[in-house]
Structures are given as C-alpha cells and as structure tokens.
Amino acid sequence: LLELVNISKRYKMGDIFINALDDISLTIESGEYLAIMGPSGSGKSTLMNIIGFLDVPDDGQYIFNNQDTIGLSEKELAYIRNRQVGFIFQTFNLLPRESAIENVQLPLIYSGIPRKKRLSRAAEVLDNVNLKDRMNHKPTELSGGERQRVAIARALVNDPNIILADEPTGNLDSKTGNEILTVIDNLNAQGRTILLVTHDQTIAEHANKKVFLKDGKIVDIK
Amino acid sequence: LLELVNISKRYKMGDIFINALDDISLTIESGEYLAIMGPSGSGKSTLMNIIGFLDVPDDGQYIFNNQDTIGLSEKELAYIRNRQVGFIFQTFNLLPRESAIENVQLPLIYSGIPRKKRLSRAAEVLDNVNLKDRMNHKPTELSGGERQRVAIARALVNDPNIILADEPTGNLDSKTGNEILTVIDNLNAQGRTILLVTHDQTIAEHANKKVFLKDGKIVDIK
Numbered sequence: 001l002l003e004l005v006n007i008s009k010r011y012k013m014g015d016i017f018i019n020a021l022d023d024i025s026l027t028i029e030s031g032e033y034l035a036i037m038g039p040s041g042s043g044k045s046t047l048m049n050i051i052g053f054l055d056v057p058d059d060g061q062y063i064f065n066n067q068d069t070i071g072l073s074e075k076e077l078a079y080i081r082n083r084q085v086g087f088i089f090q091t092f093n094l095l096p097r098e099s100a101i102e103n104v105q106l107p108l109i110y111s112g113i114p115r116k117k118r119l120s121r122a123a124e125v126l127d128n129v130n131l132k133d134r135m136n137h138k139p140t141e142l143s144g145g146e147r148q149r150v151a152i153a154r155a156l157v158n159d160p161n162i163i164l165a166d167e168p169t170g171n172l173d174s175k176t177g178n179e180i181l182t183v184i185d186n187l188n189a190q191g192r193t194i195l196l197v198t199h200d201q202t203i204a205e206h207a208n209k210k211v212f213l214k215d216g217k218i219v220d221i222k
Numbered sequence: 223l224l225e226l227v228n229i230s231k232r233y234k235m236g237d238i239f240i241n242a243l244d245d246i247s248l249t250i251e252s253g254e255y256l257a258i259m260g261p262s263g264s265g266k267s268t269l270m271n272i273i274g275f276l277d278v279p280d281d282g283q284y285i286f287n288n289q290d291t292i293g294l295s296e297k298e299l300a301y302i303r304n305r306q307v308g309f310i311f312q313t314f315n316l317l318p319r320e321s322a323i324e325n326v327q328l329p330l331i332y333s334g335i336p337r338k339k340r341l342s343r344a345a346e347v348l349d350n351v352n353l354k355d356r357m358n359h360k361p362t363e364l365s366g367g368e369r370q371r372v373a374i375a376r377a378l379v380n381d382p383n384i385i386l387a388d389e390p391t392g393n394l395d396s397k398t399g400n401e402i403l404t405v406i407d408n409l410n411a412q413g414r415t416i417l418l419v420t421h422d423q424t425i426a427e428h429a430n431k432k433v434f435l436k437d438g439k440i441v442d443i444k
C-alpha cells in the first residue's frame with residue numbers, strides 16, 4: 001500500500017542542518033497496525049506528516065497505492081489526503097472559533113456531503129467518544145482530553161482507510177484512553193491501516209508491528 | 223500554606239450551567255507532593271488554574287499563606303503568582319513568535335533580573351531538560367515533547383516555591399519523562415510544594431498524597 005524509499009527531511013537552522021528524517025525506508029501493507037516509537041525529537045511526527053501528505057521529503061520516494069506521490073501538486077495531494085487519511089494530530093489543530101461539532105464535520109465537506117447529513121454524522125462520532133454533552137463547546141471551553149477527543153472524532157468522521165494517530169491518548173485518563181484504543185482496534189479489525197505514534201509500551205502492544213526511531217533513523221522493527 | 227474552602231466554578235452554556243468545580247475543600251501544607259487525578263473533564267485543570275491564581279472561583283474562599291486571596295486585584299494576584307508559582311500548562315502556552323530561550327527567560331523579568339543574567343539562567347534550565355541544541359528554535363520548529371520541555375523549563379526558571387504541573391510528561395518518551403520526574407522529585411526534596419495532575423498511576427506514585435476528582439468534586443484522598 002505504502003512504500004517509503006530513502007526518505008530524508010532536513011531543516012536549516014543558521015549554518016547547520018537538522019536531519020529530522022535520515023534515509024528512512026519502510027513498507028506498510030494494507031491493513032497493518034503499526035506502532036511508531038522513539039525518543040522525543042526522533043522524527044516520529046515528521047514521518048507521520050510525510051506519510052499523511054502534509055509535508056514533502058527533501059530526498060527519496062513515496063509510493064502510495066502504486067502511484068509515485070513525489071511531484072504531485074498540492075491539489076492532488078490534498079485530494080488523496082481528504083479521501084484516504086484520517087489524522088489525529090499531536091497538537092490537535094482544532095479551529096479555535098468553531099464548536100466541536102463544526103470542527104468534526106469539516107472533512108465531510110470534501111466528500112460533497114450535504115450539511116444536514118454532515119452534522120448528524122459528526123454528532124454520531126462525537127457521541128462515540130463520549131462528547132455528546134460538549135458538541136457546542138469551542139476548544140477554549142473544553143478540557144485537554146475533550147479537545148483530544150474532538151481531534152479523534154474529526155479524524156474518523158469520513159471513515160478513512162488509513163488512520164494516522166500521533167499520541168492519541170496522551171491527555172486521557174486510562175479508562176477513556178482504553179475506550180479510544182478499542183475504537184482504533186476495531187477499525188483495524190475492519191481492515192483499515194493504522195499508524196500509531198506512542199511512547200507507551202502497553203499502547204504499542206495493540207499493534208502487530210513496532211518501528212523504533214532514533215535521531216531520524218529506523219533503528220529496529222519488531 | 224494553601225486552603226481552599228467550598229470552592230465552586232461554573233460555566234454558563236445557553237440555559238444550563240456546567241459545574242466545573244463543585245464545592246471543593248482542600249488544605250495543602252507547605253512542602254507537600256500531591257497528585258491530582260480523575261477522568262477527563264473532571265475539573266483538574268480548572269482546580270489548578272484557581273490554585274495558581276490564573277482564575278477566580280464563583281464561590282468559596284482561597285487562603286494563601288494566611289492571606290485571603292478572594293478580592294485581591296489582578297495586579298496583586300499577578301504579583302503572588304510571579305513570585306511564588308511555576309506553572310507547567312497542559313497545553314504549554316508558549317509564545318509562538320519567540321524562541322525557546324526567549325520564552326523561558328520571560329518569568330525572570332518580573333524579578334527585575336538583567337537580561338544577560340536572564341538568558342544565562344534560561345540556558346541553564348534548558349540544558350537541564352536536554353534542550354541545549356534547541357534553544358533558538360521557535361515552538362513551530364520543535365517537536366511536541368520539546369515544546370513540553372520548554373514549558374517545563376519556563377515554569378522552573380525562577381525557582382518557584384510552588385510547582386503546578388498539569389500532565390507534564392504526556393508528550394515524552396519514558397526515559398525523558400522519568401528525567402523530568404526526577405527533577406520534580408528533587409525540587410520537592412528541597413522543600414518545594416508540588417501539585418501534579420496525572421492520569422498515570424506510576425507517575426502518581428512519586429507523590430505522597432493523591433486527590434481524586436470526579437464531576438468537579440473530590441471523591442477520594444489517599
């Protein structure tokens with residue numbers, strides 16, 4: 001499904017370069033459940049952003065469904081992303097002036113779904129993460145874990161084939177966190193591909209493969 | 223040191239009220255190490271904001287060092303806060319256009335410390351959280367865990383007597399997270415008062431007392 005070949009990503013800071021990703025090669029089959037682990041700053045979110053078409057590498061190839069994605073236009077990448085990928089961001093990235101339900105219904109606009117149906121679908125997913133009573137709250141009117149759950153609901157609302165979850169339970173108590181992991185596990189059981197960044201060993205156990213990063217390189221796969 | 227008596231905090235949403243805190247009474251002695259736990263949305267951050275003088279309750283009393291703080295002016299509360307409290311926010315709250323070191327030196331301005339000395343102290347604390355190589359990065363040029371560590375460094379830079387840590391290791395791998403907890407444990411060993419919000423049982427074990435919240439109420443103290 002997804003093939004990264006010799007992927008590198010650098011940031012120039014003054015006279016030096018930071019190698020956020022350093023010659024990464026990784027093949028991900030459809031339906032896999034992958035945990036991505038490694039120290040803070042090792043390149044996990046950068047890798048997720050490239051896989052999720054939110055960023056482009058400086059070197060290397062990214063082949064998605066047998067299509068070479070390097071060189072595709074912004075518009076073409078956005079099209080694939082909106083159709084195929086649900087992204088739970090480490091920093092949530094919610095629209096601050098919109099309510100929870102308004103934030104969650106957003107990805108459905110690209111699928112041409114009418115507003116009434118978008119709102120009812122968004123309400124359903126928010127109910128699944130126990131936020132039925134918080135649908136009309138704006139992000140500033142929500143707790144940290146409630147914001148995280150809005151970000152989760154938004155990632156799942158259009159039933160994506162690939163779910164990229166960047167530390168999706170970091171702000172949740174264990175009971176709520178386990179409920180979210182059960183939702184993700186079930187999506188994988190339905191055949192969806194899951195990439196889950198976590199630094200929690202017990203969460204990583206839900207995956208069937210673990211990839212370890214260090215200083216922008218893959219150092220182990222289990 | 224710190225006495226909360228019948229503290230309540232409400233938010234009006236349309237016709238209904240949300241009781242974020244519901245008749246909370248709590249006494250905290252100087253030098254205590256308290257873990258605050260409870261489900262997502264149970265009122266932990268709201269409680270921390272009131273204790274840290276960032277918010278005022280709707281009902282009840284808050285006596286700090288034998289001084290009644292209800293009714294103090296914004297300026298007076300800011301004075302106590304800047305002198306006494308170091309706050310690690312759940313959502314970091316860094317200034318986006320300033321570098322890590324600029325963010326960290328900020329609290330020292332209130333203590334009248336000259337700029338050269340502020341920058342050298344800020345560099346020292348950033349070194350203590352392993353961010354020596356990232357001092358000049360802006361928040362958008364940092365990973366999630368690096369931003370969290372900048373927020374931690376900023377909270378500790380002026381040697382506060384009271385440290386309020388709202389889920390300070392949620393974005394950190396276990397090695398880095400344990401290094402941070404060791405720093406916090408040592409500060410408590412020096413006599414500082416620590417309030418630590420966590421939903422992780424192993425982290426809560428570092429404290430000598432645990433307070434459990436549910437629906438804005440204290441339901442247990444161990």
Ligand SMILES: Nc1ncnc2c1ncn2[C@@H]1O[C@H](COP(=O)(O)OP(=O)(O)OP(=O)(O)O)[C@@H](O)[C@H]1O
Pocket residue numbers: 134137140141142143144145146171172173233234235240241242260261262263264265266267268269312
């Ligand atoms: N400005 C606001 N307007 C309305 N409701 C609010 C507002 N701020 C917080 N709340 C509500 O108050 C409740 C308590 O929020 P708080 O942030 O204290 O929870 P918390 O225990 O820190 O949760 P978490 O573990 O998810 O961070 C939440 O249910 C939240 O939706």
Ligand SMILES: Nc1ncnc2c1ncn2[C@@H]1O[C@H](COP(=O)(O)OP(=O)(O)OP(=O)(O)O)[C@@H](O)[C@H]1O
Pocket residue numbers: 011012013018019020038039040041042043044045046047090356359362363364365366367368393394395
């Ligand atoms: N825009 C940027 N400019 C400069 N350096 C950057 C930029 N974005 C990221 N970096 C650096 O690239 C490295 C990898 O960042 P990344 O966010 O991928 O780490 P991570 O593994 O997700 O870390 P964490 O577990 O803390 O979230 C970090 O050391 C970071 O400082």
Ligand SMILES: [Mg+2]
Pocket residue numbers: 044045046090166365366367
């Ligand atoms: Mg990250």
Ligand SMILES: [Mg+2]
Pocket residue numbers: 143144145266267268312388
């Ligand atoms: Mg909170």
